Amino acid sequence: MRQIRTPEEMAACAAEVKRSGRTIGFVPTMGALHEGHLTLVRQARMCADFVVVSIFVNPAQFGPNEDFASYPRDIEGDLRLLNSERVDAVFFPTEREMYPEGYRTWVDVGGLSEKLEGRFRPGHFRGVCTIVLKLFCLVLPDAAFFGWKDAQQFIIIRRMATDLNLPVRIVGVPTWREPDGLAGSSRNRRLSDEHRRHALCLSRALHFIREKVSQGETDTESLLARARRIIAEEPGVVLQYLDIVDIEQLDPVARVVPGTMAAGAILVGGVRLIDNVVFPADEPTAGRKEG
């Protein structure tokens, strides 16, 4: 496994792989890798000749009062994991190399970035889009893999790729969950046992919505009222939002139909967690039984 520290070396490596006619699969991460990341890596391994994983805790996507400093970092553990997954190259640049002095170029997907997460994390997706585009330019992937746990991120990056005519396929991979339902997240490492137990209320509320939808309920307002109650009743948990929106425009919808999702964010023990459940357009839901 090649360990690459500088943008120049990454660009040279990518150019060399492309020249040899091989395809590149890319998994951008912020490190502190868990099973969810490894699911992405295995998907990339299946789809591409050469797999690149980047590890970069991107300061541009953290707000001034967010957890950039305390975001989990474990480069030694990450490298061990990636090596055992037969990753071809890992790219872990420094902040200074990705944002040198005088850096001033930003990419924004207007209209989608301000919704859901964007209401609580202004500027977050601008930082995400910019670093992902920069990494694409260095890694030259044929396909890039993103988890559906960060559904809004996936939707925005797919939109950016389409809009900018990026020559890369954006692949979404289903959320990996712990046996008890908790969505895989690097931030889970920061939870105490007690907080971790409380945090389960978010996946439980989403699971409740999924269950009710599978039984034929489609009324958003009613579903959300009961799901929010599940979270409200959990001690030590603050609900930031829980909404049901369409997965193209991210606007609230009145009915759960194919192409919508329920998504939410909570704060527990000083840790912010997100999760969602998607009702895909190609999966029949109760709302369109005849369809």
Next chain:
Amino acid sequence: MRQIRTPEEMAACAAEVKRSGRTIGFVPTMGALHEGHLTLVRQARMCADFVVVSIFVNPAQFGPNEDFASYPRDIEGDLRLLNSERVDAVFFPTEREMYPEGYRTWVDVGGLSEKLEGRFRPGHFRGVCTIVLKLFCLVLPDAAFFGWKDAQQFIIIRRMATDLNLPVRIVGVPTWREPDGLAGSSRNRRLSDEHRRHALCLSRALHFIREKVSQGETDTESLLARARRIIAEEPGVVLQYLDIVDIEQLDPVARVVPGTMAAGAILVGGVRLIDNVVFPADEPTAGRKEG
């Protein structure tokens, strides 16, 4: 010469050329081609195996009160010219293909885009950067060629390419001028003979500055006062700005030294024209005779 109308066909053509190991030189234009454009094409021809020219009057870089509708268009004449220059492919997509419904991704080079031209054309460089990035993603150039006539555009695109780690070399080509000094511009076609004569005051004012600098003058304020008078004395001409700035930050400077430029914009007969003269860092000027 391949005539390409759709983004898909352009992407396929570029991928095919890259696979064959050939380099791509790219000249993005808005058409109504003149000798200045052909200078760029010839430079590309010298540097690359496969030369692509795009023709697209980009609506996103025109303000609501600007000349998008009246901007000169001459696709038949353009194709004839490019064919005789042995261009390999010309890409001229429609507006709908470049900005399909729901388009919402924008690239911005903060801090540089608001200065000089940006004061009079808010949003202009956001439109420029976005279309250039989109075209780069479709054409996959090894090198792209821009005229120094649009100096601020060149500086901003070079900054964007550096910041975003774009795998493309941005090459600046000196301004092509008519024998009487008028800088080549598609908009010159819209000038009557009389307005064209008046328009010369801008290149004359810039030439005055260059002359005085070559004679050892470096005081910006004094140079600009006299140069602005040249334009003020010309009938039917409105000066929008004439400034001397450094070519990295585009901030006004007190002295003309290597790495600065004088740049201005005028309105004449309803046509807006720009021009500049650069004092490059690698060309000795009076201000740093010993250097």
